[in-house]
Amino acid sequence: MTSITQQPAPRVAIIGGGPAGLMAAEVLAQGGAQVDLYDGMPSVGRKFLLAGVGGMNITHSEAKPAFVARYGERQLEMAELLQNFDANALRAWIHGLGIDTFVGTSGRVFPTDMKAAPLLRAWLKRLRELGVQIHTRHRWLGWDTQGALLIHSPAGEQTVTVDATLLALGGGSWARLGSDAAWVTLLEARGVQLAPLQASNCGFDVAAWSPFLRDKFAGAPLKNVSLNLPDETPRLGEFVLTAGGIEGSLVYALSANIRETINRHGSATVHLDLLPQTPLSKLLAALSKPRGSQSMAKHLHRQAGIDGVKAALLRELASAACFDAPKQLANAIKALPITLIRPRPLDEAISTAGGVPFEQLDKHLMLKPLPGTFCAGEMLDWEAPTGGYLLTACFASGRRAALGALEWLQNPTE
Numbered sequence: 001m002t003s004i005t006q007q008p009a010p011r012v013a014i015i016g017g018g019p020a021g022l023m024a025a026e027v028l029a030q031g032g033a034q035v036d037l038y039d040g041m042p043s044v045g046r047k048f049l050l051a052g053v054g055g056m057n058i059t060h061s062e063a064k065p066a067f068v069a070r071y072g073e074r075q076l077e078m079a080e081l082l083q084n085f086d087a088n089a090l091r092a093w094i095h096g097l098g099i100d101t102f103v104g105t106s107g108r109v110f111p112t113d114m115k116a117a118p119l120l121r122a123w124l125k126r127l128r129e130l131g132v133q134i135h136t137r138h139r140w141l142g143w144d145t146q147g148a149l150l151i152h153s154p155a156g157e158q159t160v161t162v163d164a165t166l167l168a169l170g171g172g173s174w175a176r177l178g179s180d181a182a183w184v185t186l187l188e189a190r191g192v193q194l195a196p197l198q199a200s201n202c203g204f205d206v207a208a209w210s211p212f213l214r215d216k217f218a219g220a221p222l223k224n225v226s227l228n229l230p231d232e233t234p235r236l237g238e239f240v241l242t243a244g245g246i247e248g249s250l251v252y253a254l255s256a257n258i259r260e261t262i263n264r265h266g267s268a269t270v271h272l273d274l275l276p277q278t279p280l281s282k283l284l285a286a287l288s289k290p291r292g293s294q295s296m297a298k299h300l301h302r303q304a305g306i307d308g309v310k311a312a313l314l315r316e317l318a319s320a321a322c323f324d325a326p327k328q329l330a331n332a333i334k335a336l337p338i339t340l341i342r343p344r345p346l347d348e349a350i351s352t353a354g355g356v357p358f359e360q361l362d363k364h365l366m367l368k369p370l371p372g373t374f375c376a377g378e379m380l381d382w383e384a385p386t387g388g389y390l391l392t393a394c395f396a397s398g399r400r401a402a403l404g405a406l407e408w409l410q411n412p413t414e
Contacts, residue, residue, distance in 0.1 A: 018179075020168035020394040052117065090392055099122060135153070169377070171351060171352030171355060181352075197355060206341065213241070221239070222239055239251045275306070283334065314333065317336050355378070376397040376398040
């Protein structure tokens, strides 16, 4: 690891106490820097702790090529960040904190107790032992005319002069946990060109559900289904019907492509297969059986197992003529079109796309317009699906930015 040999130790300020900022603090302190971490919230790691509710999915065990491909258009840049700190290295780091991990049936990696809090407590203990000073309720306000950091603290506004600054301020989702994107205007005012923040891993709205569907089935899960955009391979999973559209893990997996399709065309139509395990020919044969005096609802239930929210959504989106033509009805069940018109608001998203483009950064993750200022975490312009990929990239980018800062502090003219 790169270390600082000059005396006295250089002072580095980290702005943001999420996974990227905390990882950067550890690497910088181990490298010999004096580290002060500032966070506007009453405690650090708040979004990290929220991500652990229901099970702390820390990373994923799939092969590295497939893992890197999850970062889409930024997979080349992310491959570089993950080169020396990939999923295996992250697991080893967690084990070093005394926390064991296991691989679930889906390939996702979890701490053995499934909780985030013990990991965070062990990590903060390590940081304290390394001499990292954590200042909560300290909100970064930008720079003064002399280039010092402006910090609003419980004691009032103060200026902080440092040798380097590392920004790890998160994206623009979950503002109540600290990621409010206030940094956007601060960086733009200093000449940094940013990509607009957009919702990622988010739900989407339709034009309108009928009052019946909205009132009776909002919040109902659709399980064992598949979704796909045209010309894409269907994905299996589940999602939830909302009062205004759809959300949930299966929708999140497609969210980047859905969002970009809406950006290009104003809407995106996804196709829902209500019975992905049933071949079309078998479904058609079942639906073609005479139903006699049975209602269509009873026929669908008995012959195809379709009822509840699935039946209601089929009624909502399929044409009335389908229900008198078994072939059309079977086709509708296997490819029910849902037209989506916009993503849910940014603050509702699990994560965000956009932010600081890699083109605005040098090899150290230092901002080209602002020498001595480094960036890491979700504020960088990348996105990934849920499943451990988001956290892994935050850890890896925090580590890389910290190493870059150590290198730059040794040779600031390079």
